[in-house]
Amino acid sequence: MARSPLEIGGSTVKAGSRAHVEIPVSRLITGAEMSIPVVAVHGKTDGPSIWISAAIHGDEINGVEIVNQVLSELNPKTMAGTLIAAPVVNLYGFITGDRYLPDRRDLNRSFPGSRKGSLAGRIAHLFMTEIVERCELGIDLHTASDHRTNLPQIRSDLEIPRIRELAQVFGAPVMLHSPSKTSGTLRRAATRAGAPVLLYEAGEPWRFNEDAITTGVTGVRRVLDHLGMASCDGEPAGPVVECRSSRWVRASKSGIAHLNVEVGDTVEEKQPMGTIDDAFGKRRSTIRARRSGIVIGRVLYPMVNQGDALVHIATPVASETP
Ligand SMILES: [Zn+2]
Secondary structure, eight states: OOOOOEEETTEEEOTTEEEEEEEEEEEOTTSOEEEEEEEEEEOSEEEEEEEEEEOSSTTOOHHHHHHHHHHHTOOTTTOEEEEEEESOSSHHHHHHTOSSOTTSOOGGGSOSOOTTSOHHHHHHHHHHHHTGGGOSEEEEEEOOOSSEEEEEEEEEOTTSHHHHHHHHHHOOSEEEEOOOOSTTOHHHHHHHTTOOEEEEEEEOTTSOOHHHHHHHHHHHHHHHHHTTSSOOOSOOOOOOEEEEEEEEEEOSSOEEEEEOOOTTOEEOTTOEEEEEEOTTSOEEEEEEOSSOEEEEEEEOOOEEOTTOEEEEEEEEGGGSOO
């Protein structure tokens, strides 16, 4: 029996085909229509339905590139299941290079949203009803925020067996257990609606980071292969370090930070990771690791105020004391 077509955003996508669908959100003040661009790849044969989303924070563009590279290789005629790809969810922020929406709301604190809510709430509601409700699983792509960069990593609730399995399959160097506690995130709202989320964090905002993109594209392809949707013949995943906790080292003084660690480095407790100096190079303090672990994020902008987050260190499971 032929597979049923997919209905999305008022369009009908036949099995074995792909369609570009625009899901209308609102109009700009000038009257131009604003819509969420979506590509639905509806495979020829039955299989899982999953979504992949990026730029929920409008300045996080690595994911946009990842989505497009993944789409370029997919053939609906040989694919099983359905992939709904939304490379630009916060379309307003994406246009202006802004993390937030024009009303300064964070879209990723506005889920599940509502039909008559704020602009963020409306976009969230639309995303939930048009995309999440049609899927059993999602992959949400992010980068670090605010002059920081992240080591490619999966941050998800590893207590969910399917998510844990797929985090291993994805093959980013680190998977960090992170229960979705923060209210308003897509991850939490979708998980509650029955569609758990694999959240990928990699690189920095406003840039294409090659490693972040390559690791992301390969990871998504491995997941699609593992789910039996589309085969990929790339490298199998290398070892994935599981971490259950992480903490930021913060600036003890204001000044100019000179860091000598990069994301991916292993550090020992009390290891010097750089200095904070005044504008004339005079040492104000030494930045030291508070715990042993892997550097999964760091600040890039050297001007820091006391209390600013500098280096994000995650503790691998094997080295954690019970
Ligand atoms: Zn983000």
